[in-house]
Amino acid sequence: MAPYDIRRYQDHDWETVRELFSKGMLENVSYDFWPILKKTRVILVFLGVPFAVVLWSGSLVLCLLSLFGLLAGLWLYFRHVIKQYVYNSLNTDLLDIQKSFLSGRDSSFWVAESEHQIVGIIGARPAKTLIGGGKYQELVRLSVKRSFRGKGMARTLVRTVLQFARDQGYDGVVLETTCSNHPAHRVYESLGFWKSHETGYYLNWWLGFLSVWHYQCDFSPQA
Numbered sequence: 001m002a003p004y005d006i007r008r009y010q011d012h013d014w015e016t017v018r019e020l021f022s023k024g025m026l027e028n029v030s031y032d033f034w035p036i037l038k039k040t041r042v043i044l045v046f047l048g049v050p051f052a053v054v055l056w057s058g059s060l061v062l063c064l065l066s067l068f069g070l071l072a073g074l075w076l077y078f079r080h081v082i083k084q085y086v087y088n089s090l091n092t093d094l095l096d097i098q099k100s101f102l103s104g105r106d107s108s109f110w111v112a113e114s115e116h117q118i119v120g121i122i123g124a125r126p127a128k129t130l131i132g133g134g135k136y137q138e139l140v141r142l143s144v145k146r147s148f149r150g151k152g153m154a155r156t157l158v159r160t161v162l163q164f165a166r167d168q169g170y171d172g173v174v175l176e177t178t179c180s181n182h183p184a185h186r187v188y189e190s191l192g193f194w195k196s197h198e199t200g201y202y203l204n205w206w207l208g209f210l211s212v213w214h215y216q217c218d219f220s221p222q223a
């Protein structure tokens with residue numbers, strides 16, 4: 001892999017940063033789709049509808065078509081939900097990255113640059129609430145360009161956030177990720193993060209919630 005540097009975000013990075021974030025999130029759709037398929041309600045519909053179709057029509061072809069139709073419909077709906085999340089992110093903190101992350105000393109945004117190309121991004125900002133009475137930073141917007149993955153770049157970016165949080169006198173770092181993002185879990189757990197609790201991202205009345213894992217890394221006073 002070509003060498004890379006981690007540096008602070010600059011205004012001319014704006015477009016690439018937003019693109020890297022969007023692509024990373026949309027690539028995760030396939031990971032995040034599987035837990036949805038395992039929900040009891042979804043399994044029941046996926047068994048019940050094709051069964052009803054075969055009873056009604058006596059046609060195996062129609063039965064299979066109904067199954068693929070359901071699968072495609074659910075996939076497109078789920079992709080739409082993730083696209084909506086990306087759209088919201090691009091129109092909130094990622095709209096004016098300079099203002100959101102670089103206007104005070106308590107937040108920051110970094111890019112990994114290799115041969116004048118941005119190949120990784122990460123941000124940090126104060127967590128919204130105190131955690132166990134302590135002040136934590138929140139790690140956000142981690143994404144690595146596909147061709148640069150699996151080579152330790154995410155770990156380097158996360159270490160940058162950990163160092164920043166320590167330097168600013170914080171008690172640790174927290175973050176959120178989806179339950180099925182195994183590469184991200186691996187990165188965080190190898191750097192001392194532990195899963196503190198689970199919440200849900202609301203999808204709709206039928207699908208319910210997508211499970212969101214909350215990770216936490218606590219700095220010991222001596223660290």
Ligand SMILES: CC(C)(COP(=O)(O)OP(=O)(O)OC[C@H]1O[C@@H](n2cnc3c(N)ncnc32)[C@H](O)[C@@H]1OP(=O)(O)O)[C@@H](O)C(=O)NCCC(=O)NCCS
Nearest residue numbers: 024142143144149150151152153154155177182183184186
């Ligand atoms: C998650 C992500 C940032 C990881 O970036 P990366 O540079 O590839 O990460 P690293 O190389 O530092 O480490 C990846 C680890 O995941 C492991 N991994 C890769 N695919 C895996 C899989 N399917 N299941 C389990 N582990 C996996 C790698 O083996 C590696 O661990 P190891 O070094 O112990 O072997 C990258 O996949 C990405 O940008 N994804 C899209 C955006 C995203 O999900 N961001 C995180 C939001 S919380």
